[in-house]
Amino acid sequence: MKAFVKTLSAVAMSVAMSCAWAAPKMSADVVVIGSGGAGMTASVAAAENGAKVIVLEKNAFTGGGAAFAEGIFAVESRLQRDAADAGTREESFKKDMERSFWTADPIRVRDFIWGSAENVDWLMKHGVPVFFRKESVIKEPTWHVFGHYKNTEHGAALIQCMQDNAERLGVKFYLNTPAVGLIKDSNGAVVGVKAKSQKDGEFEIAAKKVIIATGGFGDSAEKVKNWGHRDFKVWRPSVPLNKTGDGIQMAYDVGAQHGEYGFVSHVGTPASHVKFAGNLYTASWQPSALWVNSDGIRFADEGIALSFGLAGDAVYQQFGSEAWSIFDATQVKYMMEQGADSGIGVIVAPGTKLPNLQKEIDEALAKGSDGFVKASSVAELAKKIGVPEKALQKSVEDYNKACDFGADPMFFKTPRYLRKIDTKNMYAIKLNSYFFCTFGGLKTNLKHEVLDTHNKPIPNLYATGADVSGFTSVFYNPYASGHLFGYAVYSGRHAGENAAHALGLKK
Template sequence: MSSPAIKLLTASVVLCFGCASFAANQTINTDLVVVGAGSAGLSAAVQGAELGKKVVLLEKNPYVGGNSQHAEGLFAVDSEWNRLRSDPLTRQQAYEAFIKKQNHLVDPYKNKDFVEGSGENISWLASHGIEFEVRRETPDKDNTWHIIKNYKGTNHGAGLIKGMKDAADKLGVTTMVSTPATDLITKDGKVVGVVAKDAKGNTYTINSKAVILASGSFGDDPQKVKEWGHRDPEGWKSSVPINKTGDGIVMATKIGAERGPVSFIGHLGTEGKGIKFLSNLYAVSWQPFNLWVNSDGQRFTDESTSNAFSEAANGIYAQHDHYGWAIFDTNTIDYCMTKGIDSGIGVLVPVGTQLKNLQQDIKDALAVDSDGFKEADSIAELAKKINVPAKNLEATVAEYNKTCELQHDPMFLKDRRYLKPINGKKYYALKLKSYFFSAYGGLVTNRQHQVLDTHHKPIPGLYAAGLEVSNMVGPTYPDFFSGHAFGFASYSGRHAAINAAETMK
């Protein structure tokens, strides 16, 4: 497969990396280059190595993992784990529901392949020592969420990354961190490698038979969020900034790749002085029993939309200046502290978590006069503090309380389980904003995960996987099937490697 000289060179890369810098303008020869070491890139690297290919894995950050480190579980249906639970959802039902709910604005073939192969993909990951369990995230979602339960004492996305990195190391994958790819190398219209540059300024020409782009999407570049995603980056912010700036997409379009539609894995949340991410006070912003109002002091949606976090982000973003307020009272605080929350933030803050520190969080936010949280003795006073018309807010609260009394919401048809009146001793407002975990999309690929050019033809030698791939989701991320992005990242990385290896025969 490789000459002794190439084997020696590759071995020297493994031995020397981390202990001494390479000489400037180093040349490396390999079979497969994978750009990006998140779950898509690591899955591609491991699968490629299992198929007997020499693999070089590049990562621009000083660590592997990407967004996947912060993920929790992968989508799968009809998996062995589903079978043992007698979960009723079938692959055909999942596929049909997904296509319809995405308004057919997706690639039917790649989505069909993904749904059909999702269970096998979990089994492949499990064969590397990763343990799973299936959970249902909210009442609105199906049993597709395969949580990483454990890998050598580490769980969730970090466990999968650790497991795949261990597998890559055992298989002899050459991993180079702090070494982003900067350009694709082409010859006679075919991609034959990449140019990379490390943090010390050393440049590498890496010759290969195929390249898989798996560097994530572009969400940490506000200008691309505005130009490619058509969103105001001030009102639509990245909540997990890890230096994802669309590098793979840019490199591919430089050589004639077609840039495809993009989406976002949106979610609701809050911010402001004295409010910490994932704190008890932050968790209140996700609760379906709050009353949501916009800057006019009027309701704008069924607040239990918070159970579908990506849809909730859309509803908030659609308001003037892209924000709203969650209104609640002392009864809500008591409920959250004693009964626990109704809507979890994934498995990081699970359903039923008792917010024991909520009173202290409130005190901390009030002590710094937080711009994102206000307290008042009356609705009129609260309206003044959040700068909404008092008459409107008083009317909205009165109408909402009547709705709660009747246990019927004629305007938005909110689930009556979440209809709780706002009539406590004190009143509170928590600012609602729209965020996203990651952008999704950028490059158009075919069923074999080959990147397509502007004439919709495959670019030989170039593949893409994970969140760089367009047309896997529509304008709104499908969180009704939990773990879709994480699942597709691993699945597409593997299958891009399988297809790339097949062309090398």
């Protein structure tokens, strides 16, 4: 996972750095807190509607999680019309609500889905290169990903392009300058932001409108426990970005209502000497493998590997939030010659051949990977991965019988992925569960204004992106790609527009 972070960091760090100065006694029409997917789009939308905008960013670089992300959700977009199974907004709405057991906010979900295609048009109009791509055979074709922009791609391309737009419109970015609190007047209206910089210490910015876009709380062990009810020891962000729920807490401190919280989980291997998105990494979570937990027991239909979120959640439920993925030499040959059944986001497309797989396997074994082993018997494998031999023996035997029979009586895996394990030529790679980011915390109305404990808007305060609850339930939709990034762009740009319009600045 370290390699994952390193690779992605290289992409994100290519997002241009802006000036890092700060001066006390500043003022703006709109202060945006955070420069990720929601903050960037909010700043552009507010500025192009005539607002003087300041963006505060805690990190030394812009982009947040969005710079590492890949695509946004949209349905009935112009780009998607060719997809045979594209579906309609109505179908999408029904599925979203059913999958959330109607715990998502139906009015918000409808608003987001109906606006999602326009989101794509808006980004393209602003120069973001958007393409349609189906992520996986079990996912609906809702993914709209980003091509190259300057020296960046994926989410970083959107961020860089938006930043160029924002700077052209006169938006000022202050890096290494976290917001630390909101300022309220005696009527309870938000009238400014307290910020902190190394040069000036704590200082205040007077603001007519404030937009919170701080990207969730995934890097705070305390909030993951208290708000997300999960244990940071076994449940960590795969890309730590110093997002500690600041905006959510600031809003609570001025009387905001608590919303529900959720995580975007995914599966991955922590094994050393396995390069992120390399051939062996890709091979680590394929639907044709046999997965066992630390008791040596099969626990899932491995076909869920086709949706990283489902796989992440299933592995999370196992003791220690870990499992082993077992495959054999025949499957290695298949992946090298026929290609992988499951891809990795936009980085490895499904069907990609893995020609270096054997080489990477040999290298990882030679270097003594701590999470990847080879074995020529079940007994040897059980010993190497530290699971009870008898249980593993039974799991392999039952699984192989199911493969012979062509039907999986245990978890009903699609027969095309039932491939018998040759016990004389086995490999096993460790799987862990991680999360990309959190979502939820604040409740907002359809104008993206933050609601207080009486369900009334806190004057002048907006919240967007991952800091908001209700666009999905606590169960992130694993069947339709791009909900969170899509919602960040959607809520960000509309909050920016609304803030400017509320100031009578409409252009």
